[in-house]
Amino acid sequence: MSYALNPSVEVIATPPIAEARSWLNPAAFDSDTPLIDLSQAVPSYPPPAEVNAQLKSALDETSTAFYTDICGITPLRDRLAGHMTRAGGDVVGDDVLITAGCNQAFCIAMQALAGRGDNVVVPLPWYFNHRMWLDSLGIETSPVPFNAGSGVPDLDAIRRAIDDRTRAIVLVTPNNPTGAVYSNEYLHAVNAIAIEAGIALVVDETYRDFIHDGSDAEPDPHDLFKLDDWRSSIVQLYSFSKVFSLTGYRVGSIIAGPQMLESCEKIMDCIAICAAAISQQAALAGLETGDAFRRDNRKLMASRLSAIREAFAPDDLDWELVTSGAYFGYLKHPFGDAVDSFSVARRLAQQYNLLTLPGAMFGDGQDEYLRIAFANVEADQFPDVVARLRDASSNWKNNS
Numbered sequence: 543m544s545y546a547l548n549p550s551v552e553v554i555a556t557p558p559i560a561e562a563r564s565w566l567n568p569a570a571f572d573s574d575t576p577l578i579d580l581s582q583a584v585p586s587y588p589p590p591a592e593v594n595a596q597l598k599s600a601l602d603e604t605s606t607a608f609y610t611d612i613c614g615i616t617p618l619r620d621r622l623a624g625h626m627t628r629a630g631g632d633v634v635g636d637d638v639l640i641t642a643g644c645n646q647a648f649c650i651a652m653q654a655l656a657g658r659g660d661n662v663v664v665p666l667p668w669y670f671n672h673r674m675w676l677d678s679l680g681i682e683t684s685p686v687p688f689n690a691g692s693g694v695p696d697l698d699a700i701r702r703a704i705d706d707r708t709r710a711i712v713l714v715t716p717n718n719p720t721g722a723v724y725s726n727e728y729l730h731a732v733n734a735i736a737i738e739a740g741i742a743l744v745v746d747e748t749y750r751d752f753i754h755d756g757s758d759a760e761p762d763p764h765d766l767f768k769l770d771d772w773r774s775s776i777v778q779l780y781s782f783s784k785v786f787s788l789t790g791y792r793v794g795s796i797i798a799g800p801q802m803l804e805s806c807e808k809i810m811d812c813i814a815i816c817a818a819a820i821s822q823q824a825a826l827a828g829l830e831t832g833d834a835f836r837r838d839n840r841k842l843m844a845s846r847l848s849a850i851r852e853a854f855a856p857d858d859l860d861w862e863l864v865t866s867g868a869y870f871g872y873l874k875h876p877f878g879d880a881v882d883s884f885s886v887a888r889r890l891a892q893q894y895n896l897l898t899l900p901g902a903m904f905g906d907g908q909d910e911y912l913r914i915a916f917a918n919v920e921a922d923q924f925p926d927v928v929a930r931l932r933d934a935s936s937n938w939k940n941n942s
Contacts, residue, residue, distance in 0.1 A: 554674045558903045565891040578919060578927055581897045583718065583869045585787040586918035587839065592831035593786060593824055600823040610816045612807050614640025618826040622780070622795055625829055628760060631767030637797050639806050640817045640825070644748045644781035644794035649675050650813070651777055651796055654805035655742055656681045656709035663703045663711040665695035667872070667904030667911070669718045669746070684708060685905065693722030693865035693872070697731055704735070710742040711735070715763065716749040719904050719913035721867030723753055726764040733766060737775050742802070748781040749868040751836055754844035758837055773799025784869070784917070785836055786828035791821040843869065849921035853928045861931045864911070871914045873898070876935050883909045889938070894930040
């Protein structure tokens with residue numbers, strides 16, 4: 543090449559899902575060992591029929607071929623505000639900006655909050671795209687050690703990670719990659735830390751609709767929006783991709799106070815002008831018609847979560863399911879420091895047609911772990927997952 547590239551982008555990680563899929567060799571396996579893909583959190587079912595029907599009608603409207611307002615269409619913003627405050631709280635449509643997916647919501651929020659040389663507190667293990675984006679902007683990631691006991695970051699460790707260059711604390715709940723769910727009380731405690739430090743609390747709730755308490759009730763993960771001054775500290779990120787199986791439509795949101803949203807609007811205008819009009823219509827149709835769909839798939843994910851916990855329950859299994867919830871399990875492999883997580887994941891793909899992600903993709907000190915995403919794996923496949931893992935640990939230990 544005769545020209546230089548931005549070094550901040552050159553040094554960030556290769557897209558992890560694409561890298562993991564490059565390890566596969568399907569020709570090496572017969573029909574008795576089908577691929578079990580635990581690498582990506584993608585729903586295994588199509589969008590609601592009602593959403594597809596409304597989209598067919600929307601295509602006949604010329605408005606879907608044009609720009610919307612930068613912050614999104616008013617009916618969607620209003621409907622999402624109501625969705626987030628079903629159990630009470632103060633969010634209105636003017637607090638909402640619609641984005642092209644939750645990844646874009648994170649990118650915009652971080653660019654609005656911090657700049658080169660600033661830092662953001664992010665607990666380990668972190669969602670890899672979050673770290674990649676921060677690196678590309680020259681924003682330092684201030685880590686919080688992984689709490690392997692519960693998966694919930696220690697509050698004192700969060701306090702210690704904050705300094706005079708910190709601009710935000712980022713939490714993902716239910717967590718990606720661990721599946722851990724942070725309680726209402728915990729979120730309030732972290733919000734208090736953020737307020738004391740004069741920084742933002744950014745809460746990514748992509749998987750909030752899959753929290754299941756055993757009832758048919760809609761999940762109400764927290765009451766942060768009932769706080770009188772929530773706009774002074776809280777920035778919420780959300781995605782329609784998983785809850786309504788709209789991953790290809792790329793539609794998410796930011797909910798924040800007016801000054802934050804004003805900055806986000808400027809960035810959105812530069813990046814995309816607005817989220818795609820047809821995608822916004824899909825999200826609106828989901829909120830208007832998708833209650834039963836959301837309930838049924840919350841139950842489906844809960845059944846898969848129960849199945850995976852049962853599959854990993856035997857005492858003689860040397861692969862430990864450390865944390866799990868929503869869409870994910872965080873798995874401790876049995877090889878300790880002797881084999882790094884990339885090698886473990888690569889060998890599982892190449893020798894057992896079992897695709898997982900290495901813990902090292904999710905930050906420093908995660909080489910003992912693998913992430914498994916079970917949204918597109920049927921519950922009756924988990925005994926086969928465990929059987930392949932047993933076979934792998936037995937063979938690798940015997941041949942080491």
